[in-house]
Amino acid sequence: MSRFDPGLPDDRVNVSGTNPIAEAGLLVAGLVAVVVALAVVSSVAMEWLVPRLPTTLEVSVFGGGWLPSLGSDDDDEEESGDPRQQALQTLADRLGQHWPENPYELKLRLWDEPSPNAFALPGGWIGVTSGLLDQVASENELAFVLGHEIGHFRNRDHLKGLGRGLALGIVLSALGVSGVGAAADLAGLAGGLAQRSFDREQEGLADEFGLAVVAAEYGHVAGASDFFRRLPDPGALLGEELGAYLSTHPVSEERIEELAALAEARGFVTEGSLQPVPEAMTRSEPKESEAGR
Amino acid sequence: MDVANLVVFLVLLLLAFFAGEWIERRHFKSLRRREQRWRRLPAITLRHIPESWQVEDASLLMGSTVVSVDYFKRFLAGLRFLFGGRVKSYESLLDRARREAVLRLKKAAMDGGYHAVVNVRLETSRMANSRGNEGTAGVEILAFGTGLKLHQRPA
Numbered sequence: 001m002s003r004f005d006p007g008l009p010d011d012r013v014n015v016s017g018t019n020p021i022a023e024a025g026l027l028v029a030g031l032v033a034v035v036v037a038l039a040v041v042s043s044v045a046m047e048w049l050v051p052r053l054p055t056t057l058e059v060s061v062f063g064g065g066w067l068p069s070l071g072s073d074d075d076d077e078e079e080s081g082d083p084r085q086q087a088l089q090t091l092a093d094r095l096g097q098h099w100p101e102n103p104y105e106l107k108l109r110l111w112d113e114p115s116p117n118a119f120a121l122p123g124g125w126i127g128v129t130s131g132l133l134d135q136v137a138s139e140n141e142l143a144f145v146l147g148h149e150i151g152h153f154r155n156r157d158h159l160k161g162l163g164r165g166l167a168l169g170i171v172l173s174a175l176g177v178s179g180v181g182a183a184a185d186l187a188g189l190a191g192g193l194a195q196r197s198f199d200r201e202q203e204g205l206a207d208e209f210g211l212a213v214v215a216a217e218y219g220h221v222a223g224a225s226d227f228f229r230r231l232p233d234p235g236a237l238l239g240e241e242l243g244a245y246l247s248t249h250p251v252s253e254e255r256i257e258e259l260a261a262l263a264e265a266r267g268f269v270t271e272g273s274l275q276p277v278p279e280a281m282t283r284s285e286p287k288e289s290e291a292g293r
Numbered sequence: 294m295d296v297a298n299l300v301v302f303l304v305l306l307l308l309a310f311f312a313g314e315w316i317e318r319r320h321f322k323s324l325r326r327r328e329q330r331w332r333r334l335p336a337i338t339l340r341h342i343p344e345s346w347q348v349e350d351a352s353l354l355m356g357s358t359v360v361s362v363d364y365f366k367r368f369l370a371g372l373r374f375l376f377g378g379r380v381k382s383y384e385s386l387l388d389r390a391r392r393e394a395v396l397r398l399k400k401a402a403m404d405g406g407y408h409a410v411v412n413v414r415l416e417t418s419r420m421a422n423s424r425g426n427e428g429t430a431g432v433e434i435l436a437f438g439t440g441l442k443l444h445q446r447p448a
Contacts (some may be wrong), residue, residue, distance in 0.1 A: 005332070005333055006332055007332075008325070008328055008329060008332060011321070011324070011325065011328075011388075011392075014384060014387075014388045015384045015385045015388050016379065016381040016384055018381055019380070020310070020365070020366075020382055021310065023369060023382075024365075024368065024369050024372065027369070027372035027373070027375075027376055029374065031375065031376075075401065084441065175375070182298065182299060182302035182303075182306075183368065183371070183372065185298065185302075186299060187300065189299075196410055240422065
């Protein structure tokens, strides 16, 4: 018979017997911690940096026609011809006069987009969606939204937000290609939450400015917060387009209360007659663009 | 980014983890059993045949396995690609694949009536993913050697 009868070697030599769940937990926690730290550092850095950037530099870089009219095939026509955009421009110019030292030349752009939103963008651009125009019931409401965006320019939040978003975006896209998928999403969520307190503070200040603009323009602040009263419950919209808007802005009800408290503290008149929305803005879908296709 | 996605992801991850653990434990048990059963058939790396062996026949024998990573192992490895360190989640997988390949080589030898396999080598090749560069479809581990039929079983 054979004498070849080897024993079996230890079969755990090439395998680390550590707990994989514990390893995953530790690494994910580390990832989240790194992204949150980065989010906070970039936010603080922007708070420091942006006030030191001269406005003239910003306007010379971003003041040109870099901003496209979203959702329109025909840029030239949209830019010059749309009466809704012209009416918006007129209103914004009127409101801008309440901020005499305004270094920006306010330029309005109307975007064909059903979800109500407005943006302050570098160089003095204000983007307003057609969905917002469709939903406002009075000029006062619209004036508050525009005043809020102008407030962002005064505090230069638009640049701060851009810098913060860029910093977080670069890190997250780097994580995205590494293939950790949902862990990167989780880290991004945590990073976004960490930046939220900076957002909230900015929104509060912009609201204050917007309210002051409305009070100066109309002599009272009635109707200013009506727009938020008509926004649907953000809880029902979580994850939808509007959810993204609401997640960076204070929740409607909270915001209405804050605005009311602010109006009282600043002694603004809260009762008054509302201006109707200018007729040029109420026109629904422009017919020319329909026919053009 | 939203909550529903995270929940789906967590469920998938836990499912992959528990299923993977169960299959792995079962496979290790099977590996040990078969290694024990076939331990008398030498599958060795020697290139030269011992002089006392009288070879009657020789042939190329192969045993191969193809393995891929599960969702959980890939996730854990992805984190390691960020932080560095030992990619422990792949260790057990490759260990299983190598041992299974050697066992299949031995099975080929048994079935063909060979008494020993010499000059055993292990080769690994990566299989490309059809989606391009996003991860690896799997790796093949090939164990091959020269099967020998002897006048007498090795002593």
